[in-house]
Amino acid sequence: MSNNQIIFLNGVSSSGKSSIAKQLQKKLINPYFHLSIDSFLHAFPDQFLESCSYMKTQQKQIMSGFHSSVAAVTGAGNRVIVDHIMKYPEWLIECADLFHDFNAILVKVYCPLDELEKREKLRGDREIGTAKDQFNPVYNFSLFDIEIDTSKNSIEESTNTIIDYIESDNKSLAFDKLREQI
Ligand SMILES: Nc1ncnc2c1ncn2[C@@H]1O[C@H](COP(=O)(O)OP(=O)(O)OP(=O)(O)O)[C@@H](O)[C@H]1O
Numbered sequence: 001m002s003n004n005q006i007i008f009l010n011g012v013s014s015s016g017k018s019s020i021a022k023q024l025q026k027k028l029i030n031p032y033f034h035l036s037i038d039s040f041l042h043a044f045p046d047q048f049l050e051s052c053s054y055m056k057t058q059q060k061q062i063m064s065g066f067h068s069s070v071a072a073v074t075g076a077g078n079r080v081i082v083d084h085i086m087k088y089p090e091w092l093i094e095c096a097d098l099f100h101d102f103n104a105i106l107v108k109v110y111c112p113l114d115e116l117e118k119r120e121k122l123r124g125d126r127e128i129g130t131a132k133d134q135f136n137p138v139y140n141f142s143l144f145d146i147e148i149d150t151s152k153n154s155i156e157e158s159t160n161t162i163i164d165y166i167e168s169d170n171k172s173l174a175f176d177k178l179r180e181q182i
Pocket residue numbers: 011012013014015016017018019020038083085119123126150151152153154155158
């Protein structure tokens with residue numbers, strides 16, 4: 001398995017991406033960076049992130065910066081777990097283009113809306129309604145290599161499914177198919 005490996009976790013807020021990413025880091029034999037859109041956005045000033053008018057015009061640059069940074073870290077010979085909320089197909093297509101030399105697996109981290117809303121309330125640090133707003137844009141997109149349902153599978157089970165996939169001879173095709181749309 002090459003060093004230029006990306007495990008791309010795509011799912012709505014509270015679906016369990018970060019928990020799975022952390023468990024993957026513990027269980028995978030090789031070291032993987034965990035690069036999350038949340039941490040990337042924390043590096044940006046709050047007053048701009050909270051400004052709808054600013055984000056409306058600048059979101060594209062910010063997201064492209066994140067996608068390019070993932071490609072740069074991977075291209076330098078590292079393995080990466082990406083934790084992202086793909087609200088627009090264009091973001092995935094941009095990633096597919098940037099990842100053309102890498103072995104990238106697209107994982108759909110699914111969770112039904114009623115369970116997401118329960119988790120959102122329990123967490124207390126997520127704006128109520130975030131999962132509902134993201135649900136259709138993120139999950140309507142049907143291309144993926146593996147789908148995980150975190151309302152049915154524990155963090156441990158989801159992690160094992162991803163590791164089994166990586167260790168198998170399965171060819172990851174989702175990003176290849178996305179590239180055909182460019
Ligand atoms: N089977 C499960 N798999 C993953 N997370 C679960 C599961 N069951 C409950 N959770 C809980 O869901 C909550 C949200 O998980 P997590 O922070 O990993 O989500 P996330 O998708 O990274 O969210 P965000 O995008 O908002 O950061 C956590 O409290 C986690 O413990």
